[in-house]
Amino acid sequence: MAEHSLSRAIAELAADVTADRLPAAVVSSTRMRVLDTLGLALRARDLDTSQAVIGYVADQGGRPEATGIGLQQRVPAALAGLVNGTLAHSLDYDDTHLPSVLHPSAAVVPAALAAAEAAGSSGAELVAAVAVGLETCVRIGMAGYDEEAGNSTYFEHGQHATSICGALGGAVSAAMLLGLDTDGIQSSLGVAASMASGIIEANRTGGTVKRVHCGWAAHSAVTAAHLVHRGITGPPTALEGRFGFFQAFLHGTFDGEQVTRGLGEEWAVPGIFFKPYPANHFTHTTVDAAAELRRQGVAPADVESIVVGVPAPVIRTIGEPIEVKRSPETGYQAQFSAPYAVTVGLLGGGGLGAGLDDYTDELARDPGRRDLMAKVSVVPDDTCTGIFPYQFPAVLTARLHDGRTLTVDVLTNRGGNERPLTDDEVGSKFADNAGAVIPAEDVAALRSAVLDLDHLDDVRTLLAPLGGS
Template sequence: MGLCQALGKSGKEFLLAVVCGYETVNRVGMAFGVSSHRNRGWHATATCGVFGCAAACAKLLNLDTDQIVSALGMAGTQSSGVWAFLGDGSNCKVLHTARAAADGMEAAFLAKAGMTGPEHIFEAKDGGLLTAMSDGGDLKKLSAGLGTVYEILNMDMKPYPCCRSAHGVIDAAFEIRKELLKKADLERTSLEKQIADIRQVQIETYLVGYKQCAVSEGCLNPKTTLDAKFSTPYAAAAALLYGKISMKEFELEVVEGTEIQRLLHKVHVEPADEFTKQYPKHWGCRMKVLQQDGTGYEKEIRDPSGSIARPLTTKQAMKKAEEFLHESYPGEEQVKIREILNLEEKETLPNM
């Protein structure tokens, strides 16, 4: 968006660049192989994101074919970002998106200025990214259906502001919370008492989700906002306890709360082959909640909300947009939403 504004591009040109970026980042990720790439410790938001940014900027700069190839090659030689930050709760994850954006844009400008990048950045025998960053990958996925199949149409939309791997668990927790509320009505007790009576929460999920959100110290004992956003136990506890998941539930004073800390330590997460085999086509999980009196509740989620199988409604998407816009434009949310929805008709981008 910043480059569009600097170049005086139209809303339509901005959207076209966004589509190019999404198409590129997704196809690079598909070529790497989601599980293979992740299991080697790479963070795809960073490693694939740099290609998406380079492609989007190349479109805005009107690069020719050779220049685009060079821009992508230079993006690839800067591709980096690993999941080690999860191990000790360091907050450098923000560098992953920042460097992907900066390096991708720089690659496009350098290509325009005449610098060349490696043409075979993915398949080179010495230093090719498919073998360096995955178990060989699949080169054909970079271009299969290109121009007819648009991967941006296959994107999930995250309903909750935390790691996507925890979203299925949140959906399951919301459903079980409804059952606890019914029990509270029948027994003429409070929902708070039903939640306090939880003895154990058992969760099974796919291996990648388990590694990302249920292994590190920060995941198991979240003490910061970033810890909580990558913690399946925290996500489950917050959904059960509060019945909603928004930015507020990840504020530090909430994360440090006695009640949620007590509940999250009752959550136990394990990887399950049945969900691992279905991933990444399905991001499934199963949750079981056991209470002190022996009552048990179980819910399985095959696809989390916001996925292609369970897309958000327009109303849900607009509500999410309003929540985020409120932070910077209180009282102007609807005005900004209309500007965004009408971007294609704008001669220049609105100031945001």
């Protein structure tokens, strides 16, 4: 194995880390991300897309190794990862790292949970593996961040960085939990590099395949680690090699120092943004800005027109084609619409300010909401573009029928480093999501167990109650 490759540096960290050697802030943040991910996966269980994947996995059979939410029986670990990763990403409610614009936990946590169950790992081993997997995912994502362009090169190429980088991060987690040594962890990352995939066109024009991306990433991650356990090896320069990952995905333009700088000393995990609202992260500040208008006494009937100024790179996701964004046919399409975000904020939402009940197919087609959305334009704003992608800001300007013009600036994201959610708020989000699927006493027990995760003897006791219907 090459001693000085990028994947070697990650593998050496992974082979050395234990939960009791992690900074306290990393341990605490990792526990909350496991809690958040489980809540999201539970809440997404009954979606049509979730049932399609659950049904597919149920038909496959195989060794009962791990829990897939919604399945009556345990299934092979990789297939459990496919189910739980799909569910975790299906609500567009999962955490985000900036400026890489990755959703790390939705791929890494399901991969790690599946591998931990298969191996009979402890909670402390799971915490260490999730922390390193998240860190790996973020750092590989950041290697493709173009500082000059202010955007991810993965996205510029049409690639879904979340699923692509998540497969590699998840593979490191899975390899750690399977007890692989430094060489094995490095090979697992290298094998997963040949399995990573995902294109992002569904964000623009529809299709539900994006919901499966984190499931596929978790499946690939667990599969890679199991193959290495059986003797398959990966290239030692899988990331930076002439025909490696960064050449294939980034056309050879990457910042390798993002992978190694401060590795093991500076942790990105605590700074990953939690999502307070179940919609594309680019829309959140628009929800907040419209909610501020509501607090100022503005009602939908008062509005003549609204202009939402956002960073130029996000318009293609939440503002184009504008006819589609003003008339979403489904709640899922509404999650990617800035005009719809205005309706949520102006009318008022549930949860922490916007909840899943605010993004239904019926509400997306509601005539009153469509009348309001028809008045909304989405334009680039220079101030917002200058801040992006460290935050996803919005400047909302409303012209009212009484002749007034009101402007609201929301330049930082709630749930991020400048407006963080408290542990109680993350816990409330979990309870809201999980409580829609499992009894209140089970919600409380699961929350308590996850918050004490690093003292749990066997992860299987945590997940066993989550299977079945």
